[in-house]
Amino acid sequence: MPTDLIFRISGDAFVLLPAKVYxxxxxxxxxxxxxxxxxxxLIGSYRGNHIHIHQCTVPLRKDxxxxxxxxxxxxxxxLAAMLAWTKSLGTETFVGEWHTHPEDFPVPSSIDRGTWREIIKRKEVPVVFVIxxxxxxxxxxxRRGEVVKISMLPNESP
Ligand SMILES: [Zn+2]
Known part of the structure; x- marks a missing residue:
């Protein structure tokens, strides 16, 4: 069975990334x-301290x-984020973004850092970034002008 991925933000705050989205x-x-x-x-919901990712969009024609x-x-x-927001009556929303890198173990580029800074400047809520x-x-x-790396929790299934 594929396992959902969990990242620790701090203390008891987590980001949940379902295996199917990954x-x-x-x-x-x-x-x-x-x-x-x-x-x-990434589209999902804020639940207390946690961020639950529920779906992602994929490359579209004009990208x-x-x-x-x-x-x-x-x-x-x-538009996908707005549709999710409407359908869920305001719980599902934009919670972050993802992209790929042609390298084995990705690290953010300075362009990534710059793009992310622009995104979090406009947001009152935290945003998740995945490469x-x-x-x-x-x-x-x-959050609040900076992006910090978060680590995955070890897989607890047997
Ligand atoms: Zn990048």
Whole structure:
């Protein structure tokens, strides 16, 4: 059984990333999809201190996909977030974004850091940032002008 991933923000605050969402993002790191960067937004809900990710959008027609660049230009991502918000009567919303890197163990580029700073400047609530590489992933938690790396909890299933 695929396991959901849990990241610790601090103390008793967590980010929950379901295996099915992780698998969708991961599928863009290999094969022909892996030849250019991919990305989208994370849609989920804020539950107390926790962030539950429930779905992600995937690259859309107007997005820019290059070997070392993904630019989320298609309005469809934001529309998906608005649709989720409406359908859930205001609990499901944009909680973050993700993209891929053509490297085994990804680290954020200075462009990533700059883009993220712009996003968190406009948000009152925390935002999750995920980069998927070929073998590993990088996850960060953005709040009050800074993005800090968050670590995955060890898998507790037997
Ligand atoms: Zn990047």
């Amino acid at each position: 698998d969708v993002m991961k599928s863009f790191t290999s094969g022909s999809q892996g030849e250019t960067e991919a990305g989208g937004i 820019l996909r290059k070997k070392y660049l993904f630019d989320r230009k298609d309005r469809g991502h934001q 998927l590489g070929r073998k590993g992933m990088w996850a960060g938690y953005g």
